[in-house]
Amino acid sequence: MSHLMSNYLPLDVTFTAGEGCWLTDNKGQQYLDCLSGVGVVNLGHCHPTITKAIVDQASTLLHTSNWYRIENQELLAERLCGTANMDKVFFGNSGAEANEAAIKIARLHGQNKSIENPIILTANQSFHGRTMATLSATGNSKVQAGFAPLVSEFIHVDFNDSDAIKAFDGNANIVAVMLEPIQGESGVIIPDDDYLNNVQSICNNNGWLFILDEVQTGVGRTGEFFAHQHNNITPDVMTLAKGLGNGIPIGACLTKGAANELLTPGTHGSTFGGNPLVTKVALSIMDVFENDNILDNVNKQSTYIRSQLSEILKGHSAVKEIRIKGLMIAIELNVDCSTLLQKALEDNILINITGNSIRMLPPLIINKDEIDIMLEKVIKLINNAS
DSSP: OTTSOTTOOOOSOOEEEEEBTEEEETTSOEEEESSHHHHTOTTOBTOHHHHHHHHHHHTTOOOOOTTSOOHHHHHHHHHHHHHHTOOEEEEESSHHHHHHHHHHHHHHHHHHTTOSSOEEEEETTOOOOSSHHHHHHSOOHHHHTTOOSOOSOEEEEOTTOHHHHHTTTTOTTEEEEEEOSSBTTTTOBOOOTTHHHHHHHHHHHHTOEEEEEOTTTTTTTTSSSSGGGGGTOOOSEEEEOGGGTTTSOOEEEEEOGGGTTSSOTTSOOOSSTTOHHHHHHHHHHHHHHHHHTHHHHHHHHHHHHHHHHHHHSTTOTTEEEEEEETTEEEEEESSOOTTHHHHHHHTTEEOEEETTEEEEOOOTTOOHHHHHHHHHHHHHHHHHHO
């Protein structure tokens, strides 16, 4: 531990094995994982189909280079575009890299329109990554603290307020609007049903790119494969990561229409991006979604969780709001939550605390019995906090 940089503050537990929704520590204790590695291990730990894909590909070919064609990459691009109704994909290694690509695409879009000072509108309390460009896009001063001067230029407006975006109608320097369909890191902040539709309409009227950061919401987390599909829309640019690799590092930036041809040879790249291993794993993940009716389970269990929490916590003095979309779950309290992370760990459950909200992102394969355990432990936390 002494040789690690101090940018993390890990809890005092070391996990050595995982299966499904459960993790085992080096003392043999089991924990219900209701965080999925922060929305990454969507199909649970050591899923047999994914494990087989890793082993088979690792024994065949790990890496060549994007200087050559990669069959798995081409197959994955075809399937992702077919599922998303989009046209092209760039593969990187993370959500931050995918968002960095989206930002560069927006800049090139501005350059093609002879805009010298391109501006991207993003939302307050958003999170888009920790590279210099993506933390500049992020609407959270805590993430940005100490890293000035930031990358220009991003203007942050209130989330779930399409009028705040419409106020920039006709601004010749705006090139794109970049949003999360649901703000995950801020505590599962769910906008009005028509918010994304209204924003897309504003973008279309102004010739701006509509960019959706689906790093956390994508790959089934909300009950559709992509969160924007709840709105029956298609963005110009969409970014993915997290659940696309189930723990294997991969990011993707998808484009449609005018955004398709902006990245040309030499404008962008990634040494490891889209290598044979990660794209084979992502293909196996898409197979599991198709073969095992994962989205049906997400929606079924989401409905059950909503009904149980609404009934059990109705009128609870400590509960301010319950927010659920698919298996993105937040319970905002009106009491201090600072001790709940450690208390949850002591009760063998992994959750997240964001501000005064308990946040849960359980694996999408979670069953009713496991949900009952989750609810029992979380309700006990809330009762003890009140």
